[in-house]
Amino acid sequence: MALAQYSELFWFPSGELATSVTARVFLHDTNTLASLWADAAGTVPLANPLATSATGRLEFWAEEGRYWIHIDSEAFEVALGTAAQPATQQDIAAEVARADGKYATLLVVTALSGTLTSLASDVQAIDGFVGDLLERVQNIEQGGAFLVGANFTAPVLIHNSRLEVRDGSGNPLHRLDGATNQAGFFGATPVGRRTVSGSWADGSAGESLAAALAELGLITNTTTP
Structure with a gap:
């Protein structure tokens, strides 16, 4: 079994290090939690879910291949080992x-x-x-x-x-x-x-549309009833 290391720092949007944040590592295209280890030899298993360190680092060893990582509200794909070789x-x-x-x-x-x-x-x-x-x-x-x-x-x-x-x-x-x-x-x-509802006749559809666009951030809704 060939293991490869994953080690990355994470930050919150505020710029603070994301310390002690729970992360889940899944086998690619499945909802199965991956087997993780603390060492390159695969002798010390790690719990999954696991958490970032006190310095905001998420680190583990896993079998070479592709995985999905879910951390905080984010989800993204990673490739470890030979699967992670960059394009030449x-x-x-x-x-x-x-x-x-x-x-x-x-x-x-x-x-x-x-x-x-x-x-x-x-x-x-x-x-x-x-x-x-x-x-x-x-x-x-x-x-x-x-x-x-x-x-x-x-x-x-x-x-x-x-x-x-x-x-x-x-x-x-x-x-x-x-x-x-x-x-x-x-x-x-x-x-x-966003879902827009209501009637154009009584103005409720316009209110719903303005609220939906404002939620997306596309407009600043300063209308009044």
Whole structure:
């Protein structure tokens, strides 16, 4: 049995180290908790769930392969051992030379800004922006794409199926989370797809729509009854 080590530091969005936070490690594409060890020889088993250390580090040894890690409200995929070997320059060159377009060559991300004024145009533009990003992330996740260049106007974090655009202080501005199928813009906490209800005749549908957009962070709702 070949074991490989996983060792990473974790932080909360506030910048504090994520100390003593519970984490669960699952075998890839299953809900089965993986067998973990404290040593490279696999003689000292670790409990699963386990927790980050007093310094915010999550560390364990496991059999080489792919796993899902669930920690706090986040979930992401990791590969250990031979499965974690990075792409070589030759791999990247071969992907860039492909003619089917299923790779990422240059991604320009501009921070969303301004005020929502038109549901017909602004929401459609945002929908296209999000759709394009999700398609690129999906191609990268499925191994049919390599992110070989980036030009960001704000700090950006791409971690498996999670993408964050942050301000100069590291605070999240816009977040897309493919693992939980949630999104949040302009600092709003990511939420799932909102449901709009009510009647246009009595104005309840408009109130519901404004509330849903405000939850996503796309507008600031200052309307009154």
